[in-house]
Amino acid sequence: MKIIEPHIHMYARVTDDYENMKKAGYTAVIEPAFWSGTDRSCAGGFFDYFTHLLEFEHGRAKKYGLYHYSFLGVNAKESRHTKIALEVLRGIEKFLDNPNCLGIGEIGFDLITPEEEDIFIKHIELAERRKELVIIHSPHTNKREGIERILKILTEKKCTLKRYVLDHNTEETIGLTLGHPEIVAGITLYPTKVNIERAASIIKQYGAGRILINSSADWGKSYPLNVSEAVQAFPALGLNAKEIEKVAFQNAFDFFSQSPKFKLD
């Protein structure tokens, strides 16, 4: 079965991961910009990172037979550096125009502060003006509160919800997210987040219609083949072939295909 990994940080992974993903049936990887482990000291640090993703990482994936697309923005954690974040927002559009960039992300909340909210809203306004796709990160702590706040902002701003993925949902938030029409809900298979068994029961309860599964693999204790492992494990956990195809490929394909730049042969 073909797989799209809709959220992974290959920047922090080794080439063997690309080889193993290709062998396991992955066709494309989507890489949102993240906190790379230390805060950048200037806007130029972000711009160099964006170039790295759009050029070097895209090329590295291609060498191993995988499509690679990026989402760019100031992550929630670094949004507190308001001056730098605003400078990044002033200079980001030429990177968003790049053919390998599908939209804005991952943005959202870390500690849910007014500074984070201000920069999040500015990204959303930019996304609406440019009709960009958006990947939103929900916080690890106070997740429900963060997701409520994100959904309230998207509703108040009358955002086109079909262009948004609200990521890292758990049992506690998935009903809330999917209660909003057309928005897509991400579930992250990560040791500190949701495991394959829990993901299967969420999908059984809420249906496969608007759910994506991802590994969010990065420099932490994470595993880039989690989506593939879930695909193998899901039949025994009660999901049928159609549901599995939807959460591991089709829903991602449909979502990213809203951008004319997204093409798989």
Ligand SMILES: [Zn+2]
């Ligand atoms: Zn991430």
